[in-house]
Amino acid sequence: MTETTELAPKYDPAAIERGVYQAWTETDVFAADVTSEREPYVIVIPPPNVTSVLHMGHGLNNTIQDVLIRFERMRGREALWLPGTDHAGIATQNVVERKLAREELRRQDLGREAFVERVWEHVRETGGTILDQLKAIGCSCDWNRTRFTLDDSYSRAVKRVFVQLHDDGLIYRGHRVIHWCPRCLTSLSDEEAEFRERDDHLYYIRYPWAGGTADGVIVATTRPETMFGDVCLVCHPEDERFAGLTGRTVAIPLSGVEIPIEHSTAVERDFGTGMLKVTPAHDPNDFDIAAALPEDFDTPDTMTPDATMADVPRVPDALRGLDRDAARRRIVELLEQQGLLVKVEPYRHSVRHCYRCHTIVEPRLSDQWFVRMRTLAAPALAAYRDGALTFMPDRWGKVYENWLVGIRDWNISRQLWWGHRIPAWYCEADGCEHITVAEDAPAACAACGGSVRQDEDVLDTWFSSWLWPFATMGWPDRTPDLERFYPGHTLVTGPDIIFFWVARMVMAGYHFMGDRPFDTVYMNGIVRDPQHRAFSKSLGNGIDPLDVVEQYGADALRFTIVAGAAAGTDVIMDRNDLDATFAAGRNFANKLWNVGRLILSHLASPPAPLTELDRETFELGDRWILARCQRVIRETTTALDRMRLNDAANLVYHFVWDELADWYLEHVKPRLYGTAAGGDVARGILVHVFGRALQLLHPVMPFITEELWRHIPTEHEPLLAGARWPEADPAYDDEEAETAFGLVQGLVGAVRTIRAEYHVPPAATLTAVVTPAGSAASSAFAAERETILRLAKLAALETAADAEGIGGHGVLSDGTAVFVPLGDAIDVDRECARLSEELTRIDGLLTSVRGKLANENFVTRAPADVVEREREKERSWREQQETLAAKLRALGC
RNA sequence: GGGUGGUUAGCUCAGUUGGUUAGAGCGCCGGUCUCACAUACCGGAGGUCACAGGUUCGAAUCCUGUACCGCCCACCA
Numbered sequence: 001m002t003e004t005t006e007l008a009p010k011y012d013p014a015a016i017e018r019g020v021y022q023a024w025t026e027t028d029v030f031a032a033d034v035t036s037e038r039e040p041y042v043i044v045i046p047p048p049n050v051t052s053v054l055h056m057g058h059g060l061n062n063t064i065q066d067v068l069i070r071f072e073r074m075r076g077r078e079a080l081w082l083p084g085t086d087h088a089g090i091a092t093q094n095v096v097e098r099k100l101a102r103e104e105l106r107r108q109d110l111g112r113e114a115f116v117e118r119v120w121e122h123v124r125e126t127g128g129t130i131l132d133q134l135k136a137i138g139c140s141c142d143w144n145r146t147r148f149t150l151d152d153s154y155s156r157a158v159k160r161v162f163v164q165l166h167d168d169g170l171i172y173r174g175h176r177v178i179h180w181c182p183r184c185l186t187s188l189s190d191e192e193a194e195f196r197e198r199d200d201h202l203y204y205i206r207y208p209w210a211g212g213t214a215d216g217v218i219v220a221t222t223r224p225e226t227m228f229g230d231v232c233l234v235c236h237p238e239d240e241r242f243a244g245l246t247g248r249t250v251a252i253p254l255s256g257v258e259i260p261i262e263h264s265t266a267v268e269r270d271f272g273t274g275m276l277k278v279t280p281a282h283d284p285n286d287f288d289i290a291a292a293l294p295e296d297f298d299t300p301d302t303m304t305p306d307a308t309m310a311d312v313p314r315v316p317d318a319l320r321g322l323d324r325d326a327a328r329r330r331i332v333e334l335l336e337q338q339g340l341l342v343k344v345e346p347y348r349h350s351v352r353h354c355y356r357c358h359t360i361v362e363p364r365l366s367d368q369w370f371v372r373m374r375t376l377a378a379p380a381l382a383a384y385r386d387g388a389l390t391f392m393p394d395r396w397g398k399v400y401e402n403w404l405v406g407i408r409d410w411n412i413s414r415q416l417w418w419g420h421r422i423p424a425w426y427c428e429a430d431g432c433e434h435i436t437v438a439e440d441a442p443a444a445c446a447a448c449g450g451s452v453r454q455d456e457d458v459l460d461t462w463f464s465s466w467l468w469p470f471a472t473m474g475w476p477d478r479t480p481d482l483e484r485f486y487p488g489h490t491l492v493t494g495p496d497i498i499f500f501w502v503a504r505m506v507m508a509g510y511h512f513m514g515d516r517p518f519d520t521v522y523m524n525g526i527v528r529d530p531q532h533r534a535f536s537k538s539l540g541n542g543i544d545p546l547d548v549v550e551q552y553g554a555d556a557l558r559f560t561i562v563a564g565a566a567a568g569t570d571v572i573m574d575r576n577d578l579d580a581t582f583a584a585g586r587n588f589a590n591k592l593w594n595v596g597r598l599i600l601s602h603l604a605s606p607p608a609p610l611t612e613l614d615r616e617t618f619e620l621g622d623r624w625i626l627a628r629c630q631r632v633i634r635e636t637t638t639a640l641d642r643m644r645l646n647d648a649a650n651l652v653y654h655f656v657w658d659e660l661a662d663w664y665l666e667h668v669k670p671r672l673y674g675t676a677a678g679g680d681v682a683r684g685i686l687v688h689v690f691g692r693a694l695q696l697l698h699p700v701m702p703f704i705t706e707e708l709w710r711h712i713p714t715e716h717e718p719l720l721a722g723a724r725w726p727e728a729d730p731a732y733d734d735e736e737a738e739t740a741f742g743l744v745q746g747l748v749g750a751v752r753t754i755r756a757e758y759h760v761p762p763a764a765t766l767t768a769v770v771t772p773a774g775s776a777a778s779s780a781f782a783a784e785r786e787t788i789l790r791l792a793k794l795a796a797l798e799t800a801a802d803a804e805g806i807g808g809h810g811v812l813s814d815g816t817a818v819f820v821p822l823g824d825a826i827d828v829d830r831e832c833a834r835l836s837e838e839l840t841r842i843d844g845l846l847t848s849v850r851g852k853l854a855n856e857n858f859v860t861r862a863p864a865d866v867v868e869r870e871r872e873k874e875r876s877w878r879e880q881q882e883t884l885a886a887k888l889r890a891l892g893c
Numbered sequence: 894g895g896g897u898g899g900u901u902a903g904c905u906c907a908g909u910u911g912g913u914u915a916g917a918g919c920g921c922c923g924g925u926c927u928c929a930c931a932u933a934c935c936g937g938a939g940g941u942c943a944c945a946g947g948u949u950c951g952a953a954u955c956c957u958g959u960a961c962c963g964c965c966c967a968c969c970a
Contacts, residue, residue, distance in 0.1 A: 009930070195967080202970085221970060271969040278970095285968040350967085395897065399965065402896070406966085495965085530905085532963080563918080564906075568898090572905055577919095580904085584918050587932045594930035601929075646907075650917070665929080673928085749936090755924095756936040762925065793927095813913095845914070857950035866912050866951095873913065 007600065007711070011593035013553025016707045021135055024706075029721045030140045032080035034480045041072040042080045042488035044469050044517075045141065046501070047149065049088035050123045051095045054133045055535055056527040057494070059545035060571060063558045064524055064645060065492045066139045070699040071640045073140070074725040080485050082472055083134065083141035085127050087150045089419035089461030090184060090192075090356050096122050096418075112417050119418045123148075136546055138554045138702045140720070145481075147472040149464045150420070157471035158464045159423045159439040161512065166437045170372045171412075173435070177284040178411050180364035181354035182307035182324075186415040187368050189460060190408060191499050193352040193361045200349060204273065204342040205335060207233065210249035210258040217242070217250060217261070218342050220272025222349065224335070225327040228255050228314045229279040231290055231297040234264040239274050253340045254316050254331065264289050281365045299365055307362045324362070369422060369457075371410040379510035380404055380503055389506060392522045392643055393568040396495050403499050412460045419458030428453055466504035469517035482513075490643075491518040494526060495568075522643055525570035532572070543575045548582060555701035556585030562700050563649040588653055589704050592697070595661050596708040599686050602672045606713040607683040617678060620744070620783045621667040622685050623737035628659050629689045630728040636696045637725070645700075652696045660689060663745065667787050676786070687714060692726045694719060740780035743812055744788060747781065750810030750818040751792035757834075758808055758826050765795035766820050772799065773815035773879060809835060809887055815876030817883040832893035839884045842877050849874045 008015070024030065032040070043065050048058055065081060073079035096119045097107055107115045127148065134141060147154060165171040179193035180186070203224050208216035219233060230252055235242040245261045252259060266289050267276050280290040280299040290297050302315050307324045309315050318334075319327050335341040352361040381404045383389040384397050391397035413422060425436040429450030436442045436452060445452050464471070469488055473481040487509065493502060502521060509517035526534050527543075535542040548557045560582050565571045573581050610626075618626075632655040639647035668686065670676035691712060698705040698719055709719040751768050760766065768788075772778040778799065781788065785797055806828055810818040852858050852870055859867055 007929090010932075011930090219970090223970080266968085268969045276970055283968085283970075285970075288968080349969090393898095398897075402966070498965090566907070569906080574905095580919055583932070587918095587930095590930065590932045594933085596929085598929035642909090644909085647909090650907080654917085661929085662934085669928095752935060753937085759924075762927080762935095841914090848914090852950080855950050859950085861950055862912070869913055 007593065007597045009594075009597070011553070011590045011704065013555060013589065013703065014550065017136075017138075017549075017554055017703045020703050020706050021138065023718065024140065024720060025143070027718065027721060029718065030081070030142050031144055032078055032142050032485070034484050036078045038076060038078040040080065040485055041069070041077040042082070042485045042518075043069055043490050043492065044082045044472060044488055045084060046491075046493045046497075047084045047086035047147075047465070047468060048130050049091055050085050050126045050130065050148075051088050051091045053126055053129045054545060056543045056545055056548075056573060057535065058133075059137055059548075059557060060527055060561050060565065061492055061494065061524050062134055062139050063137060063561045064522065064565075065490075066137075066702075067558075067562060067640075067645055067648075067699040068490055068492070068522075068643070070140055070702060070720070071725070073720070074695065074698065076724055080145070080488075081139070081141045082145050082147070082485075083131070083139070083143065084147035084468075084472060085123075085130055085149070086465055087123065087148065087419065087461065089414060089416055089458060090186065090188075091461070092119060092123065093416050093418040094184065094356050107417065115417055133546060136549050136554060137557060140702070145472070149461075149468070149471075153474065154464065154467075154471050155420055156439070157467055157475050158420045158459065160476045161467060161508070162423050162459070162463075163437055163439055164512075165371060170375065171437075172370055172372065173367060174370045174409070175365070175367050177280070177282075177287045177363045177365050178368055179352060179361040180305070180366070181357065181359055182305065182362050183357050183359040184354060184416070185305055187364075187366065187411055187413065188354060188361065189411045189462075192355045192460075194355050195350040196353050196358075197348060198351045198360075200347050200351070202272065202345045202347040203332065203335075204344070205253060206340045206342055207250040207253060207277075208340070210251045212251075217245070217275050218273045219275050219277045221277055222347060223279075223282075223328070224331045225309070225324050226279045226282045226302070227252055227277060227331070228257070228309075228316075229281045229300050229302040230257075230259055230277045231280060231299065232259045232262045232278050232293070232295070233275055234262045234267055234278055234289060234293075235275050236265060236267040236269045237263040239267075239269050241274060253338065254319075254334055255314055257314055260295075262293050262295075264292065266292075282363050284363055287365065301365060303362065303364075305364075368411050369413040369424070371412055371463075373407045373410055373507075376507040376511055377404045377407045377503075380506040383506060383510070383516050388516055388519065390520050392520060396498060396521070396523050396568070399495065400498050400503055404503060410460075412463045413455075413457040414460055415456070416458050419461060420464055422455040422457050422459055424455040425452035426455065427451075462500050462504060465501055466508045467512070469505055469509060470513050475512065486513060486517070487515045488518045490520045490522055492522045492524060495523050496526075520643075523568045525565055525568055527571050527573055530572060530574045532570075543573055543578070548578065551578065552582040552586045553589060553703070555589050555704045556582050559585035559588060559649060559653075559701055562645045563653065564646065566646045567643060588657065589701065591657055591661060592693075592701070592704060592708070595656065595665065595690065596711065598665060598672075599683075599690050600708075600711050602679075602683055603687065603713050607680060607687050609714070610684055610688040613681050613684045617681050618685075619678070620737055620741055620780060621664060621787065622681065623732075623734045624741035625659065625664040625667075625689055626685065626732040627734035627738050628655065629692055630730070630732050633692060633696065633726050633728040637728075640699070648696075649700045652693060652700070656693050656697070660693060663741075664689070666791055670786070670790070687712060691715065695726045736776070740776050740783070743777045743780045743814060743816065744784045746812040747816070747818060748788055748792040750812060751794060751820060754808030754810055754818075754820045754822075755793070758822055760822070762793065765793070766822070767796040767798060768792065768794050769798045769819040769821065771817040771819070771883065773812070773817075773876060777812070777814055777816045806831060806891060809838070809884070811838075811880045811883070813876075815879045817880065819887070828891060832888065832891055835884055835888050835891070836893065839881065839888065842881050842884065846874065846877050846881060849877065 048054055069079050069081040179188040181188055200222050202220050202222055204218050204220050206216050206218050246263055249258045249260050278286045278289050280287040281301045300314055302310050304310050309319045309322050309327045311320045354361055384401055423439055425442055427434045427445035427450045429448050432448040432450055434445050434447035436446055442452055470486055473479055473486060475482060505517050528534055632651055636648045636651050668682040671679045671682040694705040694709050706719045709715055770781060788797055805821050806826060807819055807821040849870055
């Protein structure tokens with residue numbers, strides 16, 4: 001695979017990404033082998049909705065999954081990342097309806113079949129784009145196993161589940177008040193009807209006594225338009241204000257329908273007037289209140305499905321056909337005219353809205369299919385409580401737990417056309433109410449032999465999504481994939497769908513597979529704009545991941561996401577300043593590229609492997625970089641193991657940039673360019689270290705690492721396919737070298753600081769006088785003399801204890817003093833001031849550390865190494881103090 | 894109303910079980926086009942870790958309270 005083409009001086013992601021991705025797919029490295037002996041690692045993708053193409057939130061979610069899957073794959077596990085898309089019932093239907101609306105068409109104009117075909121057209125378009133987008137950001141999914149929640153095999157699973165739950169007594173048909181969206185014309189589950197704050201009014205309305213006598217009782221309501229559905233008024237039985245009123249009858253204003261006054265303990269006496277109107281058909285609480293009363297009320301529905309006032313006797317003629325808002329305004333006017341509106345108060349409250357079209361939900365009494373959740377929830381709850389299921393970060397587990405504890409039955413039928421049709425058939429024979437629930441259409445009614453018709457409704461989209469972890473693998477058949485890849489391991493998703501999806505998947509997993517679908521739920525944050533608003537189409541604040549890929553490259557995008565997002569924390573991105581957002585990632589890619597360019601340009605002949613190099617010839621810097629390399633391998637592996645992706649990315653970033661590029665490359669240049677001996681050793685070490693860095697970085701930045709890898713003459717397999725995750729080799733651990741080279745870095749830094757401080761021209765050569773504080777220091781300076789001279793731009797390095805005169809001073813971490821004589825070029829007063837300042841600082845530190853050491857409790861109770869560190873500090877600072885004092889005296893300050 | 898998270902540098906955020914002089918990126922200031930990289934290099938400024946108590950030899954870190962943000966859930970119409 002090695003190529004000798006020249007690398008461009010700037011990294012151009014667009015030039016390589018496509019080719020690299022193609023090479024991966026051609027060799028099928030993403031495919032999981034069901035027959036392999038390796039331990040599996042499985043992630044199922046949260047299938048993106050086919051409503052529209054991917055946004056940055058998907059970029060975040062899928063990048064994290066790809067990092068995990070690539071890491072485990074490189075580690076040698078049989079990694080399966082199963083991709084796919086979700087038909088997203090109500091959401092997709094809405095999108096297509098909106099498209100139709102632009103042609104001034106409604107779905108009813110097309111009819112069911114033609115409409116569904118239109119949706120399929122949309123799906124084929126977006127579905128394909130979504131998969132392309134995933135590829136563009138580098139996702140290493142097993143594309144052979146791509147699934148869609150409306151695939152035939154998937155539909156079979158959905159039907160099987162419905163029938164099985166019905167047989168288990170866990171699905172039933174119920175008559176109750178559900179959330180109804182008057183725009184989508186469908187029922188919704190509790191989770192789909194989300195609360196939003198709204199400024200409204202509280203209307204105080206007088207219900208006169210039946211028979212037309214004056215006064216009556218006053219009722220407070222936010223929804224006067226529902227009053228014609230009232231069946232009674234209720235007050236609390238112990239409310240003295242209304243003592244003796246039960247049994248009396250009032251007339252509903254405007255309609256004159258007479259209703260009784262009853263008692264209910266459900267009434268809050270402090271709210272409104274303490275008298276509540278009961279409208280069972282349009283309020284779930286009222287439905288319950290009415291049901292608890294001894295009377296058997298009719299529950300009149302006074303609104304049509306699209307929430308206009310119905311053409312029924314109870315509704316006054318003048319109001320019929322008005323939508324609920326217009327009706328409310330009109331009712332208020334009429335009440336006012338008749339003197340029945342006592343007062344209106346502003347009132348802020350939470351109102352349920354359709355989560356797809358944001359229309360206010362209309363509670364409505366109807367027949368729907370429900371799933372009984374209690375028994376399903378039990379194992380899902382237990383799984384979290386006994387640790388079989390963990391959340392990252394854990395706080396989301398509590399959210400999951402709370403929901404399961406208070407779980408209620410799930411309305412799964414939707415009056416939509418796009419989705420899985422409910423596998424229930426109703427007998428059409430008169431008087432026979434038999435319902436057949438079966439996977440396939442029955443020939444005739446099992447009870448009476450009459451003809452049957454299928455339920456018109458479809459299932460809640462989540463009723464198919466909750467089967468994703470096993471329906472994608474061929475369930476209900478016992479396929480090899482299921483045997484091998486279920487249960488999976490990590491689910492990466494957002495906290496917004498814990499209830500919709502995560503919890504329900506766990507329930508389905510236990511009920512149908514007898515096991516959890518995954519063991520860890522990694523919660524990614526939400527991508528927000530600088531005002532901390534979530535990206536949304538209506539705000540137009542989103543960033544298209546493909547734009548970023550195009551401008552900065554997929555690796556820059558991925559690095560930014562991974563390095564910037566700890567688990568569960570939101571990511572802020574500013575569409576107006578993409579440079580600020582993605583500069584770090586892009587710059588790092590370019591840095592890595594140039595590190596590669598430098599190293600590869602010196603590999604005319606392939607270097608010997610590290611193990612064949614003579615370690616006797618290693619210099620201090622060589623030992624240092626190898627030791628650092630072992631350390632970063634260990635730390636990065638640990639970080640990824642613990643799913644600290646941001647730590648992993650930053651660890652390699654700093655290793656490559658701060659250590660490999662800024663120090664080691666500069667350190668070995670003379671050997672690379674032949675002005676010093678030992679070039680072969682340097683090249684061998686460079687290739688080794690660079691290769692390890694590429695491996696460590698590959699999960700986060702797959703494209704550039706793969707591209708650079710194939711230019712390494714000693715590597716012949718693709719990084720992803722052939723190379724394993726690096727392992728630290730303790731043989732190269734070398735704390736002594738790390739300490740010693742640290743002192744070299746400190747010395748070079750000290751001289752640079754002095755040069756900058758005194759504005760010494762770059763061309764000017766200086767001499768540094770060093771007074772080493774310990775043996776490690778002196779040997780390090782001796783070993784790295786040439787390096788120090790070059791990197792600190794010095795003409796000479798002297799070791800002497802008696803450096804005096806005017807110059808710049810520095811102190812290293814171990815107390816070693818550095819003095820750079822600057823002759824008459826510098827301002828003595830200024831130097832004195834500087835030294836005094838330094839001395840004051842040291843004095844402060846000494847006071848603090850001496851305070852600690854004087855504290856008997858500290859010395860006896862703190863860990864020995866901590867105390868020892870403090871002692872060393874004290875020693876070293878004391879020496880610095882003396883040195884500084886001597887300098888000051890020498891300068892005559 | 895019940896949960897739950899946050900408050901650390903100008904901005905966005907890290908900070909593992911309490912333990913060197915609290916870090917990064919971006920931005921800012923000063924100096925460099927030094928033969929891999931100006932998407933770079935070198936140096937630097939900038940923080941009483943929201944506030945008040947407490948525990949401890951020692952607190953950004955643990956406890957209590959306060960003040961602001963935020964998110965989730967919730968049948969006072």
